[in-house]
Amino acid sequence: MIRNKNRYISLFSLAGFLCGTFFQTSLVAATLDGNEVPMHLVKSETCKECHKKIYKQWKGSMHAQSTALKDPIHGAFYQQVVGDPTKEGVKHKASGKYPVCLQCHSPNAALDKTTKLDASPAYSEGVNCVACHTLKNYKGINGADGKMKLGAKAWDHSDALQGPNGFLHEQGAKADKVRFIAEDEGDLNPHLGRDNRGKPYMSEEDMKEIDLPLEGNASMKTSQACLGCHDKRNNPKGVSLCQTGDEYLEGKSRETCQSCHMPMSDGIADHSMGGGHNLAMLRRAVRFEVQTEKQGDQLAVNVELENLQPHNVPTGAPFRNIYVKVIALSKDGEVLWKNFQEHPAKEDPKAFFVYTMTDEAGHPAPPPKASAVGKNTRLKPYETRVLGYQVPAKGVDSVRAELYYNLLWPGLVKKFKMLPEDLKAPKLIAWSESKL
Ligand code: HEC
Ligand code: HEC
Ligand code: HEC
Ligand code: HEC
Ligand code: HEC
Numbered sequence: 545m546i547r548n549k550n551r552y553i554s555l556f557s558l559a560g561f562l563c564g565t566f567f568q569t570s571l572v573a574a575t576l577d578g579n580e581v582p583m584h585l586v587k588s589e590t591c592k593e594c595h596k597k598i599y600k601q602w603k604g605s606m607h608a609q610s611t612a613l614k615d616p617i618h619g620a621f622y623q624q625v626v627g628d629p630t631k632e633g634v635k636h637k638a639s640g641k642y643p644v645c646l647q648c649h650s651p652n653a654a655l656d657k658t659t660k661l662d663a664s665p666a667y668s669e670g671v672n673c674v675a676c677h678t679l680k681n682y683k684g685i686n687g688a689d690g691k692m693k694l695g696a697k698a699w700d701h702s703d704a705l706q707g708p709n710g711f712l713h714e715q716g717a718k719a720d721k722v723r724f725i726a727e728d729e730g731d732l733n734p735h736l737g738r739d740n741r742g743k744p745y746m747s748e749e750d751m752k753e754i755d756l757p758l759e760g761n762a763s764m765k766t767s768q769a770c771l772g773c774h775d776k777r778n779n780p781k782g783v784s785l786c787q788t789g790d791e792y793l794e795g796k797s798r799e800t801c802q803s804c805h806m807p808m809s810d811g812i813a814d815h816s817m818g819g820g821h822n823l824a825m826l827r828r829a830v831r832f833e834v835q836t837e838k839q840g841d842q843l844a845v846n847v848e849l850e851n852l853q854p855h856n857v858p859t860g861a862p863f864r865n866i867y868v869k870v871i872a873l874s875k876d877g878e879v880l881w882k883n884f885q886e887h888p889a890k891e892d893p894k895a896f897f898v899y900t901m902t903d904e905a906g907h908p909a910p911p912p913k914a915s916a917v918g919k920n921t922r923l924k925p926y927e928t929r930v931l932g933y934q935v936p937a938k939g940v941d942s943v944r945a946e947l948y949y950n951l952l953w954p955g956l957v958k959k960f961k962m963l964p965e966d967l968k969a970p971k972l973i974a975w976s977e978s979k980l
Pocket of ligand 5: 615617618619621622625643644645646647648649694695772773774776777786788859860861862951
């Protein structure tokens with residue numbers, strides 16, 4: 545039935561696949577070109593063969609750049625608090641334990657308890673296809689022993705792929721459509737090896753060729769598919785670093801993460817999953833308007849920001865921040881007034897939406913060492929905030945307000961000089977102008 549058997553021989557040579565890897569979780573689930581491979585070690589290129597568009601979307605996402613080998617910002621921190629991502633047996637310096645980072649940033653490596661991330665594509669690919677599509681049952685991040693169970697540890701894993709619909713239950717002629725990918729070539733659907741009860745759809749011989757068993761799992765359509773990695777993470781002193789999940793609970797939203805981060809496009813759930821690195825996504829975050837009113841020789845200027853998201857804006861990593869710039873212009877475009885010269889942090893703190901951390905003495909402290917939250921002036925879920933200014937009216941023709949997004953605190957931009965310019969530069973994500 546499978547005519548082009550050799551296709552898979554070229555794609556999945558055993559040497560390339562198993563090179564340098566060792567299995568502690570020896571689930572033998574996938575079969576490729578007759579070779580059995582644990583499902584969590586199946587690389588994303590295997591899926592690309594048929595899911596071309598999704599592969600391309602994923603490849604451009606931060607999920608595909610999530611390891612210290614590929615993400616310069618994560619890489620800089622990882623080198624500092626852990627060490628070399630190509631070495632085996634590296635420990636998290638502060639705790640002396642296996643680096644917790646990998647539970648989320650390279651979950652397949654965490655399942656194998658390895659720290660040598662270049663040993664297999666399934667590790668260096670970070671949050672890859674199988675990292676999400678084997679998450680079976682969400683247990684939450686609060687373990688029974690009071691310790692947090694983060695990333696890979698927050699779920700039971702399956703040796704079968706998990707799909708949102710479980711199309712395998714199609715009956716009759718419809719079933720034939722998903723059974724054969726290209727009818728004239730007679731390629732079999734690799735997910736149809738067995739059904740949920742283990743009953744074979746294919747002959748034993750065909751299953752030996754290519755078998756990527758898949759079962760339906762409705763929780764893939766819910767926020768549970770994201771929260772184990774995106775809920776919350778504390779530093780060793782119990783200070784929250786990321787807390788998108790807590791924010792989301794506070795927002796009391798019924799919208800799922802997928803409804804915004806995986807919208808339907810061209811008939812499939814989009815896997816680009818934009819966030820702080822994606823300008824198009826950032827531009828949708830906030831309703832932003834400036835209004836002016838003349839009061840004698842002054843202008844009353846109001847800048848209104850409405851967070852349209854069920855989580856904070858900015859959300860995520862603690863160093864994400866946004867700020868508002870306001871300028872008053874003459875007819876010729878000369879700047880007559882502005883709300884800050886260099887940076888609003890000191891000159892106009894209300895225009896700076898930021899999360900900071902401190903040590904015991906109340907001095908600013910970096911994420912790994914902080915013992916308390918300094919301030920959290922990020923926009924809360926659905927919050928509307930108004931910034932008011934008094935501006936001398938003389939000669940003013942228009943007032944313009946601009947909203948800028950930054951991946952990093954100003955201090956980190958200075959510290960990490962080696963980072964590429966586009967990761968350090970403020971990004972304009974909204975603007976509004978009022979003509980007088
Ligand atoms: C960060 C987690 C994550 C990653 C990484 C991921 N997926 Fe998905 N995928 C999902 C979720 C969640 C859904 C369900 C979306 C829904 O139905 O709302 C899904 C849906 C799908 C679907 C069904 C699409 C549809 O609309 O019918 C396919 C096919 C798929 N993924 C393949 C892949 C492939 C191939 C890769 C790797 C290139 C991949 N996924 C990577 C989480 C992920
Ligand atoms: C040889 C072709 C082929 C390969 C390789 C392949 N798939 Fe699929 N996959 C299909 C077909 C065909 C369908 C069903 C039609 C559809 O929904 O697009 C499907 C559907 C899916 C779905 C949707 C299931 C649902 O419940 O709606 C997911 C998820 C999925 N594949 C994940 C993967 C992942 C992950 C890999 C790699 C480990 C992979 N596939 C490799 C052909 C393939
Ligand atoms: C196995 C852990 C894991 C799962 C499951 C997961 N993510 Fe992620 N996600 C990450 C990691 C790690 C990053 C950060 C990558 C980086 O910047 O180094 C990330 C990045 C992102 C970003 C981009 C952030 C940026 O800086 O641009 C978005 C948006 C996102 N994830 C949304 C989702 C959604 C929605 C889901 C559920 C459908 C999901 N993720 C499931 C681990 C995960
Ligand atoms: C109503 C649409 C919407 C929903 C629902 C939504 N988000 Fe977002 N999300 C956004 C927008 C817009 C941004 C960009 C602004 C920002 O970074 O705060 C974003 C940013 C992010 C980022 C980027 C953080 C970073 O460090 O770059 C992550 C991670 C994220 N969301 C995760 C989630 C998770 C997890 C859920 C579900 C619990 C969710 N989002 C629900 C719209 C949404
Ligand atoms: C609970 C899961 C989880 C753990 C554990 C985790 N991270 Fe992350 N990390 C994320 C997610 C999700 C993002 C991206 C979205 C966001 O900002 O929330 C991220 C983003 C980052 C970023 C920003 C990357 C960028 O491109 O801007 C850095 C730096 C980072 N993590 C470092 C670390 C380090 C170092 C460790 C280990 C000490 C670690 N993380 C542990 C989930 C985790």
